[in-house]
Amino acid sequence: MDTVIQSLLNGALMGCVYALITLGLSLIFGVMNVVNFAHGDFVMLAMYFTFFIGSMWGVDAVFTPAVTFPLLFLVGVVAYYLIIDGTLRQKYVTQIAVTVGLMTFLRALTQLMWKAQPRALPYSLIQGSIHIAGYNIMLSRLISAGVSILAIGGVSLFLSRTWPGRAIRAASDDLDAASLMGVNYRWTYALAFGLGSALTAIAGGLLMTFQQVDPTMGVRFGLLSWCVLALAGLGSIPGLLISGVIVGAAEALSMSLWDPRARSLIVYLIFILVLWVRPRGLFGRK
Amino acid sequence: MRIKATTFNRVLLGVLLAIALLIPLLIRTNQYNLVLVTTVLLFGVLATAWNIIGGMAGQLDLAAFAYLGLGAFTSGTLLIRWNVSPWIGMILGGLVATGFAVLVGFPLFRFRVREVWYALTSSALVEVLKVAFVMWEDVGGPVERYLPYYSFSLYHMRFGTYIPYYYIMLAILVIAIVVNYRIGRSKLGFYLRALGEDEDAAEILGVDARACKLKALMIYAFIVGATGAVYACMYGFIHPSFFSGARSTEVAILGIVGGMGITYGPLLAAVILVSAREFLRASLGGQMESLYLVIYSVVLILIALFRPQGIAVFFRDAYRKLLSKVTGDEHVLRANTPGI
Known part of the structure; x- marks a missing residue:
């Protein structure tokens, strides 16, 4: 029983980071209906940037x-104007082809620059663990989960209180109106795509406090975030x-x-089952 | 002298086939080049088969190597355990892949999983199978399982050289193209294209979308599964890494940039792009590994952005112009033959 609760705790904390990654994907997919296959690779790119800056400047x-x-x-934003913008009026198949191309490009580029071996930063400031009622909670994961929730809250405020945020929501509801x-x-879409990608930077920084990065990481986070999105709607x-927590x-x-x-x-089985049984997700509006 | 368009088509097909038959004889001393041309053919087969479900029916299937892996594991395990010939294993592997396709496709189409979600589900399937086969130690497991070695045994489909595999793959390719062509002109083909354009409209007009999509998926899975048996024999082992998500996606990409629904489009894309990629890999790989992938992906993006109809359309227009010059018939310029 102890193992169950312990792993539930660990998993739930990790799930908050997954939710943050998925929020970026959901901005991109929800607002402009663009199927971004490269989202997981943005996470990987963010982790490599973190590694690069962390090791260069200490x-x-x-x-x-x-x-x-x-x-x-x-x-x-650059990716949006260079390649996504041109496919908005095309079939979704073309969008997938383009984002798969982007995915391959990012993966190959990171391999070219940082080689294929896993990279990690030296120990982070936040380390160690705390004990609550006999359960062991890693501080890095706890803080990651906290920061993720704060970031999600921040984006939520941005979407509901500021003019650009409202523009994003309006465009996702009814573009013509x-x-x-x-x-x-175009400006709104670029903002949504940029923000969606930028959110992976926070997730990447948090993940790098307790994890290493390698170029194949993108696949895992890509499918993972689609799974969370399918479950949430x-x-x-x-x-x-x-x-994300589930x-x-x-x-x-x-x-x-x-x-x-x-x-x-397990993750992929949940994904497939959700699509069969409840295609609009647990909390979806459409 | 006037030549008929059909005669010209046949002569051209004959010439292409003759070239394909002669290639291994020209490069027979270099096994590396033989692997390359066979790989090009392999992707040609996969992309051509994909055209049935992806190109015609418009279902973006990203699970080609799931079916290929199932075929490879079926035939490979039969050969290792019970010495069953891969020629029989090919059929059985195709049937296992088809069975799996029904198992997966029936609920997917029943619950109307479409477009992006269909693509993502099929992509997840490959990963599920990979993990499942790594964990299923009786058949898969993390270590390669080698097929018995024979320097030349037709019964075991094991050869010391790659030349026979090239010809087997070529034969499968011809079969795949013929199947594709026949379906394209049959009632099923028209139904598939109709629902590929607009599924709801096709259903209102009386097309049984579920049944048609399932049929297309089954045919595709059978061809790919049977190819899996040859794949296992060619590489000489079976391993869960056969279930590769990246390569499955590549098959779909070849189908898309080749030209959705055009019989020879995916093959054209496979021939041009896979050979270009391998050429880049061979010439750049020494100094900078994965630089070839950077260039390759940029080319893919550019084609998808600027030729969304596919490269086959470009070739088709050029070919029609040539045909109208040769035959003196203006009609071929406007001809609208399905699938061509």
Whole structure:
């Protein structure tokens, strides 16, 4: 029983980071209906940027988002104007072809620059663990989960309180009506794509406090975030957080109770079952 | 002298086939080049088979190597355990892949999993199978299982050289193209194209979308599964890494940039892009590994952005112009033959 609760705790904390990653994907997919296959590789890119800046300047991974957040925002905006913008009126198949090309490009580029071996930063400032009622909680994961929830809250405020945030939401509800109200759709889309990509910078910085990075990481985070999105459905930010926690907990449980290799198996099975049984997700609006 | 368009088509097909038959004889001393041309053919087969479900029916399937792996494991295990000939294993492997396709496809189409979600589910399937086979130690497991070695045994489909595999793959390719062509002109083909364009509209007009999609998925899975048996024999082992998500996605990409629904489009893309990629890999690999992938992915993006109809359309227009010059018939310029 102790192992169950312990792994549920670990998984739930990890799930908050998954929710943060998925929030970026859901901004991109929900607002402009663009299927971004490269999202997981943005996470990987963010982790490499964290490694690069952390090792070059000797900065702790927790503080790197100060640099990587604007950097990834820029990468996202450039990617939008260079390739996504041209496919908005095409079939979704073309969009997938283009983002798969982007995915291959990012993966090959990181391999070219940092080689294929895993990279990690030296120990982070936040390390060690605390004990509550006999359970062991890693401080790095606890802080990661906390920061993720704060970031999700921040984005949620941005979407509901500021003009650009409202423009993003308006464009996702009804593009034509929003355009008539003076929302510039290209500008809004670029903002959503940039913000969606930039959120991975925070997640990447947090992940690098307790994990290493290698170029194949993108696949895992890509499918993982689509799984969380399918479970949550579009349009509900608290739903995203709950789904992230469910997926993280399921992953951790399968690792401790069954087999460490079964973690992806469980995640993908949840994904497939959700699509069969409840295609709009647990909390979806459409 | 006027030549008929059909005669010209046949002569051209004959010439292409003759070239394909002669290639291994020209490079027979270099096994590396033989592997390359066989790999090009392999991707040609996979992309051509993919055209049935992806190109015609518009279902973006990203699970080609799931079916290929199932075929390889079926035939490989039969050969290792019970000395069953891979020629029989090919059929059985195809049937196992088809069975799996039904198992997966039936609920997917029943619950109307479509477009992006279909693509993502199929992509997840490959990963599920990979993990499942790593964990299923009786058949898979983390270590390669080698097929028995024979320097030349037709019964075991094991040869010391790659030349026979090239010809087997070529034969499968011809079969895949013929199947593709026949389906394209059959009632099923028209149904598939209709629902590929607009599924709801096709259903209102009386197309049983579920049954048609399932049929297309089964045919595709059978061809790919049977190819898996040859794949296992060619590489001489079976391993869960056969279930590769990246390569499955590549098959779909070849189908898309080749030209969705055009019989020879995916093959054209496979021939041009896979050979270009391997050429880049061979010439750049020494100094900078994975630089070839950077260039390759940029080319993919550019094609998808600027030729969203596929490279086959470009070739088709050029070919029609040539045909109208040769035959003196203006009609071929406007001909609208399905799948061509």
